[in-house]
Amino acid sequence: MKKPNQHNSFLGAAGRALTWRRHHQYLQRAGEAHISRRALKDFPSQLGGWRQVGEDIRFDNETEKILSADDYLSRKLVSDGRMASFYVGYYATQRNGATYHSPLNCLPGSGWS
Numbered sequence: 001m002k003k004p005n006q007h008n009s010f011l012g013a014a015g016r017a018l019t020w021r022r023h024h025q026y027l028q029r030a031g032e033a034h035i036s037r038r039a040l041k042d043f044p045s046q047l048g049g050w051r052q053v054g055e056d057i058r059f060d061n062e063t064e065k066i067l068s069a070d071d072y073l074s075r076k077l078v079s080d081g082r083m084a085s086f087y088v089g090y091y092a093t094q095r096n097g098a099t100y101h102s103p104l105n106c107l108p109g110s111g112w113s
Contacts, residue, residue: 032093040073040090049079 045052057074059067069089077084 037090040071040088043073043088045075047077050077050084051079052076053078053083 041056053076057076059072059074067089068091070092071090072088074085074087077086
């Protein structure tokens with residue numbers, strides 16, 4: 001009986017694993033809308049009477065990891081002596097493990113009631 005070629009066995013297993021991974025990724029995103037969009041950093045720096053103050057705010061690595069947004073924008077805005085913090089996050093998917101960052105969790109967790 002001929003001994004199987006280990007190299008061919010490895011390539012076959014690697015090919016099956018890659019095919020499975022691509023199929024799994026496809027199934028995870030199947031049924032979701034795929035949109036073309038601009039990056040959030042392109043959002044206007046002035047909106048009505050509100051204008052941006054300073055540079056866009058970037059979060060630290062740990063916060064970005066917990067947030068898990070595919071893109072986000074955080075800015076300070078001013079209008080008539082009033083200041084506001086503006087945040088918006090974009091999530092390409094809302095499948096399990098990549099869900100939105102809910103204000104119901106975020107705001108109370110930050111001390112807001």
